[in-house]
Structures are given as structure tokens and as C-alpha cells.
Amino acid sequence: MIAKIYSSCVLGIDAYEVTVESDIGGGLPAFNIVGLPDTAIRESRDRIKAAIRNSGFSFPPRKVTINLAPAYIKKEGATYDLPIALSVLLCEGVIEEADLKEYIFCGELSLDGRLKPIKGALAIALGLKAMDKDKFVLPEQNAREAAAVKDIEVYPARSLKEVVDFMNKKVAIRRELSSGDQLLRRNSKYRTDFRDVKGQEHVKRGLEVAAAGGHNVLLIGPPGSGKSMLAKRLPTILSEMTIEESLEISKIHSVAGLVMSNKVLVGTRPFRSPHHTISDAALVGGGTNPSPGEISLSHNGVLFLDELPEFKKNVLEVLRQPMEEGSVTIARVANTFTYPAKFMLIAAMNPCPCGYFTDPKRECHCSPLQIQNYLSRISGPLLDRIDIHLEVPRLKLEHLTDKRRGEPSETIRKRVDKARSTQGSRYRNDGVYFNSRLESDQLEKYCTLDKESEELLKLAILELGISARAYDKLLKVSRTIADLDGKETIEAHHISEAISYRSLDRNLRG
Amino acid sequence: MGRERREVGILGERLALEFLQKKGYRLKCKNFRTPFGELDIVARHGSSMVFIEVRTRTTSSLGPPLQSVTRVKQAHIIKNALFYLKRYGGIDSYWRIDVISVKLSYDRILENIEHIENAVEDIY
Numbered sequence: 001m002i003a004k005i006y007s008s009c010v011l012g013i014d015a016y017e018v019t020v021e022s023d024i025g026g027g028l029p030a031f032n033i034v035g036l037p038d039t040a041i042r043e044s045r046d047r048i049k050a051a052i053r054n055s056g057f058s059f060p061p062r063k064v065t066i067n068l069a070p071a072y073i074k075k076e077g078a079t080y081d082l083p084i085a086l087s088v089l090l091c092e093g094v095i096e097e098a099d100l101k102e103y104i105f106c107g108e109l110s111l112d113g114r115l116k117p118i119k120g121a122l123a124i125a126l127g128l129k130a131m132d133k134d135k136f137v138l139p140e141q142n143a144r145e146a147a148a149v150k151d152i153e154v155y156p157a158r159s160l161k162e163v164v165d166f167m168n169k170k171v172a173i174r175r176e177l178s179s180g181d182q183l184l185r186r187n188s189k190y191r192t193d194f195r196d197v198k199g200q201e202h203v204k205r206g207l208e209v210a211a212a213g214g215h216n217v218l219l220i221g222p223p224g225s226g227k228s229m230l231a232k233r234l235p236t237i238l239s240e241m242t243i244e245e246s247l248e249i250s251k252i253h254s255v256a257g258l259v260m261s262n263k264v265l266v267g268t269r270p271f272r273s274p275h276h277t278i279s280d281a282a283l284v285g286g287g288t289n290p291s292p293g294e295i296s297l298s299h300n301g302v303l304f305l306d307e308l309p310e311f312k313k314n315v316l317e318v319l320r321q322p323m324e325e326g327s328v329t330i331a332r333v334a335n336t337f338t339y340p341a342k343f344m345l346i347a348a349m350n351p352c353p354c355g356y357f358t359d360p361k362r363e364c365h366c367s368p369l370q371i372q373n374y375l376s377r378i379s380g381p382l383l384d385r386i387d388i389h390l391e392v393p394r395l396k397l398e399h400l401t402d403k404r405r406g407e408p409s410e411t412i413r414k415r416v417d418k419a420r421s422t423q424g425s426r427y428r429n430d431g432v433y434f435n436s437r438l439e440s441d442q443l444e445k446y447c448t449l450d451k452e453s454e455e456l457l458k459l460a461i462l463e464l465g466i467s468a469r470a471y472d473k474l475l476k477v478s479r480t481i482a483d484l485d486g487k488e489t490i491e492a493h494h495i496s497e498a499i500s501y502r503s504l505d506r507n508l509r510g
Numbered sequence: 511m512g513r514e515r516r517e518v519g520i521l522g523e524r525l526a527l528e529f530l531q532k533k534g535y536r537l538k539c540k541n542f543r544t545p546f547g548e549l550d551i552v553a554r555h556g557s558s559m560v561f562i563e564v565r566t567r568t569t570s571s572l573g574p575p576l577q578s579v580t581r582v583k584q585a586h587i588i589k590n591a592l593f594y595l596k597r598y599g600g601i602d603s604y605w606r607i608d609v610i611s612v613k614l615s616y617d618r619i620l621e622n623i624e625h626i627e628n629a630v631e632d633i634y
Binding site (some may be wrong): 028032062 | 588591601602603604605606607627628630631632
């Protein structure tokens with residue numbers, strides 16, 4: 001007779017069903033596990049035997065064979081301890097058969113039979129529906145994480161014996177109930193605020209425009225001008241996360257092992273700031289069972305690349321596809337994995353190698369050739385995806401010592417939200433959410449210019465040598481500025497502000 | 511000297527057999543010879559066929575008798591058992607290997623018998 005218990009494995013960031021089958025047969029007693037188990041699982045035999053004995057049951061002195069199906073997927077980690085033990089006990093008749101088909105069991109076992117926490121509980125909980133199951137038994141330390149998912153029953157367990165008694169209806173386990181929305185609200189306070197930034201009104205305005213339209217930003221300024229400080233505060237003016245967005249992010253973070261037990265749902269938009277020595281695999285994702293990269297960890301959030309020219313060229317190259325499609329596909333021999341990667345990019349750099357090219361106070365020691373080379377280290381294609389260039393000047397003394405505080409993030413965010421909802425209703429049927437994502441044909445349709453702005457645009461192309469690519473960007477950004485202004489038609493002052501955000505175009509021309 | 515050891519061994523096996531029979535084991539064969547070695551006792555217990563390896567000691571200075579069943583020895587016992595099962599049938603039935611350790615005093619008086627069931631598992 002074969003006994004079956006259902007569990008789950010996480011491949012990439014998605015959960016799949018694993019059937020734990022057990023067979024007890026004749027021959028020299030043994031305890032074998034097949035189904036491509038990794039070392040941790042192979043070691044678990046001793047853990048499981050001890051746990052079963054110490055829970056008051058006996059381990060059959062027979063040939064016990066455990067199969068983790070499907071057989072061609074590599075199984076990793078210690079989450080299968082509990083389901084394997086249960087499968088053996090089921091085969092022995094210690095557990096009653098009834099309604100096991102509705103349950104998923106996961107958990108690591110201690111030698112004394114107690115359950116220990118697992119990784120990826122949220123990802124598994126999110127996958128339960130697809131596996132046709134609605135009940136999840138798991139270690140109590142992971143219960144809150146899993147309970148954030150609607151429409152499933154989560155049962156926190158402390159030991160193997162408790163689970164066996166529960167399945168035999170001898171003991172009750174109280175369902176873990178937690179409201180995802182409550183959890184989200186509790187975690188949604190940012191620790192930083194735009195209020196903390198003195199002066200830099202022009203940059204703050206630029207970031208407001210970027211946030212409103214989903215435009216990527218490049219900050220250019222001397223060292224110490226506050227580029228990082230400003231970048232860090234960008235998430236605080238992005239719209240509030242919905243529960244769906246939070247679940248998406250939390251799932252990715254859960255698989256990466258980043259979920260803290262008291263903050264199971266990510267409540268604030270992620271802000272990731274990788275060092276410029278990062279490898280391409282760490283940035284976009286990689287490894288054997290690929291772990292999510294920084295771009296996925298900043299999904300629905302902000303990716304900050306400080307010192308942009310210092311990043312390796314090949315590393316920046318791999319950003320192109322994800323930025324285009326909002327996801328990254330990693331191919332492996334056995335499988336192809338696609339991870340979400342919809343992030344807002346904000347990059348920062350100095351205006352020249354020594355950093356003081358645009359500084360009114362300090363001397364710049366770089367030759368024009370050096371500056372040209374430095375600026376051209378950023379690949380064309382990457383620059384093409386950045387709509388807004390902001391110059392961040394060194395703070396003037398009076399600003400530094402100004403006691404007054406700037407506008408709080410909340411006020412700015414309200415304006416951003418208004419502009420976003422305008423875009424939302426405008427593009428309802430177009431599958432686009434932001435102005436930054438408009439295609440060329442859509443640009444023509446939605447960016448109506450008045451006479452003055454048309455003239456201004458023509459001038460810009462002629463005098464400033466704005467390329468066709470830059471022209472598209474100008475239109476998109478003007479569209480956002482007009483939305484912030486509450487205007488449907490784009491006016492000249494919207495265009496001129498947008499032109500002010502194309503400083504690199506002008507600089508590169510000399 | 512060799513004869514003394516053999517005598518001690520034979521005495522130990524006899525004591526082990528008495529012990530098992532009192533427990534309800536039915537003797538199938540004693541000192542079964544195979545091309546690879548020998549099985550001390552083959553017995554039936556309930557639905558299982560049991561192959562018993564007997565270890566006898568007169569002093570404890572050479573370590574507990576169970577320790578002398580090394581990995582190599584275990585592999586031999588399995589081989590011998592499989593030979594028996596192939597000849598008389600029952601490879602896929604329930605069978606196991608037990609070890610009985612017999613402790614005798616210096617003047618050959620029984621001090622202790624320990625019976626370890628299922629002492630040797632499949633070496634995978």
C-alpha cells in the first residue's frame with residue numbers, strides 16, 4: 001500500500017506541489033528517499049527517525065521507501081521532514097486517511113519532534129489555490145506570513161505529535177487569522193521624509209515629476225550634494241502600495257530569505273541600492289535555482305544605482321531587457337524562470353571624474369577629453385531609458401543653516417496621486433499605466449500641444465539639436481508636467497520645464 | 511589458544527540460542543555455511559526471518575562486543591543472508607539481522623545477554 005502526503009517546493013519564486021509517497025516493503029530494513037533529494041534531505045532520515053520515536057511512535061523495522069514526486073525536479077531544504085514523517089505514519093496506519101487531499105504540510109523537524117521554521121512560506125501559501133488545496137499546516141513561526149493570503153486555512157503547529165493528533169481529530173489547532181490589510185497598514189510607515197531635505201527645490205520638483213509619470217531619473221552633481229539623500233526619499237512620494245503589490249513583493253523577499261518574522265508583509269515600497277561592484281547575476285538574478293536579483297527585489301519599488309559610471313558595462317547591459325519588459329527571464333538546463341522586475345530607476349553620478357565640473361566654488365581639474373570620456377561611459381541604450389536628468393548643485397550656505405523644513409512627502413504624494421489617477425483613467429483601455437510607458441503612436445494621440453508649445457518644440461529641435469529619441473521623452477515628460485498642472489492640453493511652460501530636464505543632451509553636444 | 515576461543519564462541523552461541531528459543535524464536539539453521547562465510551543462527555520470529563550474529567566475550571577490556579561488528583562485517587552478514595534467502599526463498603519477505611552479545615565471566619559463567627534487533631540496516 002502506498003501512502004501519499006502533499007507538500008510543496010519553491011522553484012524560482014513560485015510554489016509547486018510535491019507528493020510525498022511512502023511504501024513499506026520486505027527485504028533488509030532500510031530508509032531510503034528518492035526524487036533528487038539534496039544533502040539536507042538525505043540527512044533528514046536520522047532526524048525523522050528520532051523525531052518519530054521521540055513523539056511516542058515507532059519507526060517500522062522494514063524497508064521504507066519515500067518518493068518525492070515529481071521525480072525530475074531537484075528538491076532542496078528541510079521542509080520535507082514533516083510530510084515524510086507523516087507519510088511513514090500514514091503508511092503504518094497511525095494516521096487516518098480522511099481528507100488528507102485538502103492539506104499541504106511543510107516543516108523541518110527537530111530530533112525531539114518539534115517543528116522548526118521554513119523559508120518561502122508565503123510563496124507556498126500563495127500557490128495553494130493553484131494546487132487545488134485550501135489547508136496549510138506549517139510551523140507556528142511561519143503562520144503569520146502564510147495567513148496574509150486570503151481564502152486559505154492556516155494551521156500553526158508546534159510538533160509532529162500535535163499534527164498527528166490533529167489529523168486524527170484528537171486535538172484541535174486554532175486557525176491563524178490575520179488580516180493582510182492590517183499587516184500592511186502596520187508596516188507602511190517610511191522612516192525618511194522629503195521634509196528632511198533642505199533647499200534643492202529644483203531637484204525635488206524633478207523627482208515629483210518622475211514619481212508622477214514613472215520616469216527614470218539621473219542625478220548629476222558633485223560629491224556631498226545630497227544625491228543619495230534625495231534618492232532614498234523617492235519611495236515616500238510614490239503612491240501607497242495595494243495589498244496585491246505588497247504580496248508580490250513579499251513573495252519575492254520571502255524566497256530570498258529577507259522576510260523578518262515580525263514584518264511578514266512588506267509595507268513600504270522597496271528601495272535597493274546595490275554597490276557598483278555588483279555582478280550581473282546578483283543584479284538580475286542567478287544561481288542554480290535562481291535567486292531573485294536586485295531588480296526583482298526592487299519590484300514595485302526603486303532601484304538606486306549610485307556612481308553609475310563605476311558599474312561594469314556588461315552589468316548595465318543586462319538591465320536593458322528587464323527595463324523594457326518589466327520582468328527578467330533566466331534560462332537553466334531544466335527550466336526557464338521569469339521573475340517580475342518593474343522598478344523605477346534612479347541613478348546618480350558626478351559631472352566629471354574629479355566631481356567638481358559644475359561646482360561654482362571648487363576648481364575642476366579634468367580636461368575636456370576626460371569629461372567627454374567619463375560621460376560617455378554610460379551606454380547609450382541605458383541613457384535612452386532615462387527620461388529626466390537633474391543637476392544637483394552643492395548647497396548654498398544659507399540653505400544649509402535654514403531652520404525651516406521643506407515640504408513633507410505626504411503633501412507631494414497627494415499631488416503625485418492626483419496626476420497618477422489622471423493617467424489611470426486616460427489609459428484605462430490601453431494597457432499602459434504611466435506616461436513613461438507610452439509608445440510612439442500613443443504619444444501622438446494623447447499629447448495634444450497648443451500652438452505656442454509646438455513652436456517651442458520646433459525651436460528646441462533646431463537650436464539644441466534634440467534627437468528624435470529625446471523628442472519622444474520630451475513629450476512624455478511634458479505630458480506628466482501638464483497632468484500635475486491639471487491641464488489636458490500641453491502648454492509652452494510645460495515644454496520648457498521638460499527641456500530643463502534634458503541637461504545631458506545639451507552637455508554632450510559641448 | 512585458538513581452541514579456547516572457539517570453545518568460548520561455541521558456548522556463547524549455545525547460550526544465545528537458548529535465549530532466543532525462550533523468546534519464541536524457531537530455529538531454522540545453525541552455523542549455515544556460505545561461500546562467503548557463516549551465519550551463526552537463522553531463526554523465524556513471527557512473520558520475519560531473522561539472521562543472528564553472536565558475539566561472545568569473557569572480559570570487557572577488548573571493548574563491548576557490539577563494536578566488533580564493523581561495517582565490513584555488516585556487509586558480509588548481508589551477503590550471507592542474501593545467499594540463504596536466494597537458496598531457500600524469501601528475499602522480498604520481511605527479514606532482518608540481529609546481533610546478540612554474550613558476556614561471560616572469566617570462568618565461563620553467563621553474566622549478561624544483550625539482544626539488538628535490526629542491528630544492521632541497508633547500507634545505501
